[in-house]
Amino acid sequence: MTDLLIFHIGRKEKDRISIIHMPYGVLLSCDMLNKNGISCKIFNAAAEISAGKKFSLTNIIKKYEPKILGFTLQWHSQMLDTFKEIRKIKKAFPDKKIIMGGITAYFFSKEILKREKAVDFIIRGDPEIPLLKLCRKIKYGERDFNNIENLSYRENKKIKENPIKYSIDEKTFSSLNYSNFDYIINKNSVFKVSNNFWVGIKNNKIFYPEPFKKRFFYITSRGCFYKCSYCSAANYHLFCGRKKPVYKSPESTAKDIKKILNQGIDNIYFPTFPDTDNKNNFYIKLFKILRKKKISFNCTIDCFKLPDKNFIDSFYKTFKNNLSDSFIVISPDSFDEEIRIKNKNQNYTNKELLALLLKAYALGIKIRLYLIAGLPFSNKKTFIENILYSKKLYAFKNLEIINNTVPIEPFSPLFLNPKKYDVKIKCKTFKNFIFKKSGDLGYSTKNMSEKNIFNLIKIFNEEMSKVSQDFHPIEIRNTN
Incomplete structure (x- = not known):
C-alpha cells in the first residue's frame, strides 16, 4: 500500500x-x-x-x-x-x-x-x-x-x-537524492527510452529516432539568471519567490552521481548552467571532486552562457576519456549579435564564440550549437546570415549546429509582454494551450509567419546538408 x-x-x-x-x-x-x-x-x-x-x-x-x-x-x-x-x-x-x-x-x-x-x-x-x-x-x-x-x-x-512562502534552500536540496530509482515503478521502461525526447508510430509500431542509451537528466540547480524571450524559467522562478539560483552542493551531487552510474546509466545530461558570473564555480568544484574520486562518464552539459577557458579546461580534464560521447551545448540562438542580446540578454560576440570553438577543437571536445528560427526581431536577412556563418563554422569537425523552433510558453517574457517583442500571440488562453497542436508555435513575429519560420528551417537543413555529409537535421516539428 x-x-x-x-x-x-x-x-x-x-x-x-x-x-x-x-x-x-x-x-x-x-x-x-x-x-x-x-x-x-x-x-x-x-x-x-x-x-x-x-x-x-x-x-x-x-x-x-x-x-x-x-x-x-x-x-x-x-x-x-x-x-x-x-x-x-x-x-x-x-x-x-x-x-x-x-x-x-x-x-x-x-x-x-x-x-x-x-x-x-x-x-x-x-x-x-x-x-x-x-x-x-x-x-x-x-x-x-x-x-x-x-x-x-x-x-x-x-x-x-495560499501565499508562496516556500522555495527550496541548499541544505534541503543537498539532502535529497535523484538516485533512488526504485521509487519509479516502471524504471526499466523509463531508461529504455531515456535517450529520446519523442518516439514515432508507423503502422502501429513504435520506432526510436535515437539509439538505445541510458541517459539521466541531472538538475543541479533551481533558478535562472537569464531572461530569454521564449523561456518560462526566469519568470517562473521569480513567481516561486526565488531571488537567486540555489545549487545542490557539489559534494552531494558527486555522491548522487556515483549511485546513478552504479545503476547502469550511460550518459548524464546537465540541462542547467546558471553560473553567470563564475563566482560560484559550481561545475569547476564538481569536476574537481569527480576527478578526485575517479568518477568519469559520458557527459552532456547545457551552457546557456558562453563558458570560459577555466570551464573548458576543467571539462577536458574530467571527461578526457569520454570525449567521443560527451558534448558541451551552447545556445547562441542567432549569429546576429543584436538579436541575441535582445532575446537572451547576453552580450558575448561571435568573435568570443569562435575563440571558444577553437579552444574546444584543439582539445577534441565536441560542441553542439543551438539556433532558434523565428526569434523576435529576426527576419529573412538575419536567417541567411545564420546559414552563411554556420557554413563557415562547419570547418570544425567536432561541431554540430541545430536550428529549431521554440513554441510559446506560459510565464515566458514573450507571452507576458508581446508588445515588447513585437509578436502576435495566437495561443492566449487556457483552452488554446490545451488544444494547441504539437507542431504549432502559437505566435508569429512582425517579420515572419509560422509557415515562413518552418520553411526557413527546411532551407537551413538543405543548405547545411550540402556542406557537411555528417549533418543530420533534426525533425523540425516541435515536440514540447
Missing part, C-alpha cells in the same frame, strides 16, 4: 508519443516524502507506452492502493492527455484526492480548479515541503489546509490560493 502515487502522462498523437521525460525533480519530492513517513511511488505512463508496454492505470491504482494521486503538469503539451486520464480516474476512484504540480499547473492554477473538478489541489512553485504537509493532512483525515504554503484548492466552492 502506498500513500501517494505520482503519474506522468505525456502526449500521444497518431504518429508519435512526446513529453516522454517526467520532470526529474519529482524524484526529489518522492525522496522527501519517503524519508518523512509518507510512502510514495512514481509511474511514467508516457515512457511505458513508448517502450511498447500495455498497461491500465486503473489496475496500477488497484495494485498500490494509494490514498492520494499526483500528476505532473510541467509542459502545456501534456494538458490534453493528462486531464483526460484524470477525469477517467476520478470517475473510477471518486474518493482519491488528486494533486497537480509543475510550471503549467502553476500558471493555470485558477483555471484548472475552476474547470477541472477532478483536480483537488495544485502546488505552485517548489513542492517538497508543501507536498509533505498536504499528504500528511490527507493521510490523517485533516481538512484545514490554510497553513500550507504554495497551495491552491477549493474551500466552500471557492478557490483559495
